[in-house]
Amino acid sequence: MRNLFFYGTLCYRPLLDLVLEGAAHSARPANLADHAVYWAKDQIFPMIRPEAGAHAAGMLVTGLTEKAIARLDHYEGGFAYQLATMQVESNDGRHDAEVYFPEEGLWSPGVPWSLEDWAAEWGEITLVAAEEVISYMGRLSVKEVADRFQMIRLRAASKVRARATPSPADLRSSWGPDRVQVAHRSRPYTNYFALEEEDLSFPRFDGAMSPLVNRAAFVGGDAVTVLPYDPKRDAVLVVEQFRIGPYMRGDLHPWVLEPIAGRIDPGEGPEETARREAVEEANLTIGDLEHVGNYYPTPGAVTEYLYSYVALCDLPEDAAGLGGMLGEAEDIRSHVISFERLMELVRTGEADNAPLLLSAYWLMQNRDRLRGPS
Known part of the structure; x- marks a missing residue:
């Protein structure tokens, strides 16, 4: 069992729960002394660096299994982060915990990090992107995921935009995607585009459900x-x-x-x-x-x-x-x-x-x- 301390986007609880597949039940606030968290300059994520007298606020999760660590390494591993053991403090004392540190010299610090500001603009997009990233465990290496991440995030932004865009249904049916029954879904190809395939059944205009059919679509960005x-x-x-x-x-x-x-x-x-x-x-x-x-x-x-x-x-x-x-x-x-x-x-x-x-x-x-x- 291992302990990890998170200071950035993984402090966003829906994202942490998704990546850890429900293993974050022990999560509680903690801080890392003599470190500070900043936005990485010209990026949409944070970086941590040593800074005397500062305290990096974050989340401590204890008792993680190797399966949970594998999911974390798959999600974070392709983005130039390495784990290092540090001592962090929570309301129940001091703990040795591993922390993801960025590769030295890769990014420069911007303004102080704000989880709230990040979540307001990027939380939902990141959550959708993370679902796709996690789906590639055992199929793509962390480098292959990192190479595709720009398009993964673009596809995620399009899905979020679709959900948020008002769409009239005065003549057409007002049925939503919740009326579609999915028996199986897969993603047999992903690179610049993704090919997503589903075995599904949808409501017919005569009131019955369609037979199970196989449908596929090229998934790109808006x-x-x-x-x-x-x-x-x-x-x-x-x-x-x-x-x-x-x-x-x-x-x-x-x-x-x-x-x-x-x-x-x-x-x-x-x-x-x-x-x-x-x-x-x-x-x-x-x-x-x-x-x-x-x-x-x-x-x-x-x-x-x-x-x-x-x-x-x-x-x-x-x-x-x-x-x-x-x-x-x-x-x-x-x-x-x-x-x-x-x-x-x-x-x-x-x-x-x-x-x-x-x-x-x-x-x-x-x-x-x-x-x-x-």
Whole structure:
């Protein structure tokens, strides 16, 4: 049996209970003398460091089994933490306990750590992400989990956003996911996307339950698309890049014309993502955002949910050029074209992806309003 002292995110009791699988019944407040806890600079988690006279507040859990330690090592092990034995103090005396210390020099301290502030913004996302991380025990190494964690957290943020987004049900059924009966679920593939598979039964419109069926979906993150429009010049900017979907389908032209687009990072809102992606993909600063719509492009197989906008901006001819994030292997060419040229691309089928088509049709309906009096 072993004792551990937690000072950061694992002091969030729902997360601790999940990772320890209910083995945290002995948890109680404690502190580690001559240490202090800070936000790791530019990160969303804390770090602990020696500091004379300070007291790091946290949680002591005693009597942990090797099974519980294995779950902890799987959850924390890929993130450059190492266990060291220290003496901590709780209301029932002093205890030797192991503490996760970050790798020396990896991060620098920011402002003092606040569990309450972290939990308000990141608690629910982290809890959903932890469920996926724990599911990989025995299947993926801690390094493989760490390599995938950015996408794990992005998927978790999308699930949290879906739960929090009001969704009207005036015409469609108001049934919720609680009406679906799941007999088995698995995740046979995970990397940039995850493939999740379930054997399930759902309520039919005739009142009966469906037979048990097998369904699978590609699980990704929510994303934003933004079509820049200059109402004075009556011009738009579209980007062109190689796309794996058309290539894998066998399309003769896998370089695709699209609006600017990108994943919504955890902690971002859709409009913030739109502005960031405009800079990253087209070196473009955009103005007011006009909301086109929110939608599932392929609800029969993909969880991706899109937030589409038309952005008002200035588009001189030299706004076109090359862009993209080299660190993400993006190679993007932008084109500034007239609205009439855009609609010609729609008519010929050269504009052949849903966000560009929807944004073009929305712009066709709203163009006169955006241009103002002639």
